[in-house]
Every structure is written in C-alpha cells, then in structure tokens.
Amino acid sequence: MKFSNGIQNKGRAPTFDRRRYGGFWFGTLIFGIAVIAAANMKGQNTETTGSQVVDSASTAKEIQVQGRIVCLAEAMHNLYRADLPANHEHLYGFETTEGVFYTLLRTDLSKALFVDERLHQKILIITGRTFPKTHLLEAIRLQSLHDGVVHDLYYYCDTCAIRAAAPGDCVCCQAPVELIEKPITSD
Numbered sequence: 001m002k003f004s005n006g007i008q009n010k011g012r013a014p015t016f017d018r019r020r021y022g023g024f025w026f027g028t029l030i031f032g033i034a035v036i037a038a039a040n041m042k043g044q045n046t047e048t049t050g051s052q053v054v055d056s057a058s059t060a061k062e063i064q065v066q067g068r069i070v071c072l073a074e075a076m077h078n079l080y081r082a083d084l085p086a087n088h089e090h091l092y093g094f095e096t097t098e099g100v101f102y103t104l105l106r107t108d109l110s111k112a113l114f115v116d117e118r119l120h121q122k123i124l125i126i127t128g129r130t131f132p133k134t135h136l137l138e139a140i141r142l143q144s145l146h147d148g149v150v151h152d153l154y155y156y157c158d159t160c161a162i163r164a165a166a167p168g169d170c171v172c173c174q175a176p177v178e179l180i181e182k183p184i185t186s187d
C-alpha cells in the first residue's frame with residue numbers, strides 16, 4: 001500500500017507541485033496587487049498633501065502695510081545683535097509702523113523699492129500679498145504718505161505718456177522715466 005501510495009503520490013506530484021506553485025504565484029499576485037494598492041493609496045495621500053499645499057497657497061492673504069524700507073540685516077543687527085559683515089550687501093525689506101518686518105519679493109513692480117533710494121526716505125503704503133507661514137510680501141500697489149495724503153507712486157515718461165513700474169529708460173523714447181507721486185483724489 002505504502003509503495004503504491006508512493007507511486008501514486010509520485011505520479012501526482014507534478015500536478016500537486018503545479019498547484020502549489022500556482023498557489024504561490026497567486027499569492028505573489030495578491031501580494032503584488034496589495035503593494036500596488038498601498039502605493040496608490042500612498043500616492044493619493046501625497047496628492048492630498050500636495051493639494052492641501054496648493055489650497056493654503058491659494059489663501060495667500062491680501063494686506064496693506066504702512067512703514068518704510070529698511071535694511072533687514074542692519075535692523076536685525078540693531079535689535080538682536082545679528083552678525084553684520086563690515087561690507088554687507090543691503091537686504092532690503094519692509095518695517096511697518098508697528099515694527100513688523102517683511103521680506104520683499106523682488107518683482108517687476110517691487111524692483112523700485114530696491115533700486116530707487118528716494119523711496120527709502122518715504123513713508124510707504126504697500127498693498128500686497130503675504131503667504132501662509134511666511135513674512136514674505138509681494139507688493140501689488142505702491143503708495144506714499146505725506147502731509148496726511150496718500151499718493152500713488154509710479155514712473156512716467158512725459159513725452160510718450162507711458163507709465164512704468166520701476167526707474168529706468170522709457171521703453172519708447174529711451175529717455176529716463178520720472179518718479180511721480182500723484183495724490184489720490186476721492187472723486
């Protein structure tokens with residue numbers, strides 16, 4: 001009996017083994033699907049996190065701040081003894097009248113705040129956006145305040161009647177544009 005069983009087993013062995021291997025491959029397949037599913041879920045989680053980042057970026061706050069342009073390196077040196085190299089490059093930012101500091105994003109519009117030192121003498125009102133978890137300020141509108149009157153700040157070429165955001169040569173006639181402070185009238 002044992003012998004014949006042995007033969008029978010032997011005879012069946014290939015089939016049995018195929019089933020076993022079949023089961024093994026099936027198991028591997030299931031495992032593979034599980035891994036892919038897990039990866040997909042992870043991917044979805046990453047996407048969710050990603051879209052949350054996009055969501056919070058879209059909630060960038062519009063603010064209006066009054067103050068002046070300062071060198072942040074000097075301000076931090078004066079306030080907190082931050083290291084100030086002897087020949088430092090000015091790091092221009094904005095200090096509000098309440099003493100809140102903002103780092104300015106350099107854009108086509110804000111360029112004037114960095115390059116035109118006349119603006120460093122003025123009380124400015126910057127309308128712009130600040131971004132979640134930062135004190136970065138993206139200027140959208142530049143105004144100055146003197147004698148209690150708000151003025152729009154821009155550059156202008158009289159000859160061509162062309163307005164520019166920053167000092168430099170007129171895009172049309174190449175003559176230097178002029179800094180204009182135009183009082184805002186309430187009509």
Ligand SMILES: [Zn+2]
Nearest residue numbers: 071074090091
């Ligand atoms: Zn400086």
Ligand SMILES: [Zn+2]
Nearest residue numbers: 157160170173
């Ligand atoms: Zn011009």
